Amino acid sequence: MESASSKHAQRSQATRAKLVGAARQLFAERGYAGVGTEEIVKAAGVTRGALYHQFRDKTDLFDATVQAVEADITRHITTEVLATASDPVQALKDGARAFLDAFTEPDAERILLLDAPGVLGWRRWREIGQDHGLGAITAALEAAMAAGAFTPRPVPPLAHVLLGALNEAALTVAHADDPRATRTEMAEALEHLLDGLLDQKRP
Missing domain, CATH: 1.10.357.10 (Tetracycline Repressor, domain 2)
Structure with a gap:
């Protein structure tokens, strides 16, 4: 049976992948300076807290x-x-x-x-x-x-x-x-x- 810690790690990995995928598309379209963290969070479908749980900034x-x-x-x-x-x-x-x-x-x-x-x-x-x-x-x-x-x-x-x-x-x-x-x-x-x-x- 899958452990709770394993499930948590999978969810964390999925959240990270969503953020990187959304950021990749937005950064490619408008560049680093032209993209804010709020729109990355929105595009990824996660909370702002999730962003800062995965990344420092x-x-x-x-x-x-x-x-x-x-x-x-x-x-x-x-x-x-x-x-x-x-x-x-x-x-x-x-x-x-x-x-x-x-x-x-x-x-x-x-x-x-x-x-x-x-x-x-x-x-x-x-x-x-x-x-x-x-x-x-x-x-x-x-x-x-x-x-x-x-x-x-x-x-x-x-x-x-x-x-x-x-x-x-x-x-x-x-x-x-x-x-x-x-x-x-x-x-x-x-x-x-x-x-x-x-x-x-x-x-």
């Missing part, structure tokens, strides 16, 4: 929303792109393009790129990105080296550099006058970067 809720968007992007790239690519190098190239394409969605672009660095601070924004994306990049690089496609080298620093390049490319697209053209340019630049890792002795 609006910024704390925004932090959780940023994590949710990051998690969705990483999950999509890991399960639907990296896992289905024809080879490890192509997986990284496809993953880079999928990462940039993810920001064509309003919630990803506005929440992660336009608002998060300023609202949460650069350090926290970077930390969330590392928590969700660094593992996938590390695994993909290790797979490419294990297959003999990339010249063997220390993976952790390389993974950090590649994640930084991906973030800078996405930010450049988000602030560009012509996002579509800039996204194409950034994707090509990332592919050239990955080509530079190829083992030149490989036939």
Whole structure:
């Protein structure tokens, strides 16, 4: 039989999910500054007390929303792109393009790129990105080296550099006058970067 504490935990988790879901939609539509906690509570169908039981304040809720968007992007790239690519190098190239394409969605672009660095601070924004994306990049690089496609080298620093390049490319697209053209340019630049890792002795 399910315990009372287990039921309480499930209700708490459901409330948290409702708040994050409502906040995600509203933040994507109008940005962090344009949304008040009262409308988030109303959209989520919960009480104001429930909001402050789950989160310290609006910024704390925004932090959780940023994590949710990051998690969705990483999950999509890991399960639907990296896992289905024809080879490890192509997986990284496809993953880079999928990462940039993810920001064509309003919630990803506005929440992660336009608002998060300023609202949460650069350090926290970077930390969330590392928590969700660094593992996938590390695994993909290790797979490419294990297959003999990339010249063997220390993976952790390389993974950090590649994640930084991906973030800078996405930010450049988000602030560009012509996002579509800039996204194409950034994707090509990332592919050239990955080509530079190829083992030149490989036939």
